[in-house]
Amino acid sequence: MNYLLSVINDESVQLSDAEFQEMLARTGAINDEMKEQGVWVFAGGLRPPETATVVRARDGAVTTTDGPFVETKEHLAGFWVIEVADLDAALAWAEKATTACRAPIEVRPFDGLA
Template sequence: MLYFMAVQHDGSPQPTDDELQVMFDRVGRVNDEMQSAGIWVFAGGLGPPDDSTVVRVTDGRTTITDGPFAETKEQLGGFWVIRVPDLDAALAWAGKCTEACGAPVEVRPFDEASQD
């Protein structure tokens, strides 16, 4: 099954460059482990929510606005897509990911139509 593992960024102050490097190294090791295990599909980090652009269509009219759609403290900061046999396996990997990146990780299965 495919699982989306979303890193939740809560808007806390940005870590120092040294702290970021340590986090990047830990995440790199988990990414390498996922690739070696054959479960890696795709992953990526995202820029800050303030750099986002939202596109909407209402009554046939397209509008484009700056910033995140939802005004909330938690925003998507990055993600992994993995292919594992079940939720228990996805949760085990999410535990490694949250430890590596130092942020909560939400695990969500892809719907049945998205599975290969």
């Protein structure tokens, strides 16, 4: 089953350059371990929310607006898509991921359409 491990960034928590480099190294190690274990499907980091564009259909009209969908200090910063046997296995990877990137990880299963 495929799971999305979402990295939730809190903008009020600022890392020093050294802390950021350490986080990147730890996250890279998790990526390598996922690949070695055969659970890696793909992953990616996202640009800051202010780079987002929201496309919305309403009453037959489509509009685009700059900026994030919602104004908040927390936002999706990156993700992994993994393929594991069950939720327990996904949660085990999420434990490693939250430790590596020092951010909360939301775990959600795909609905089978992936």
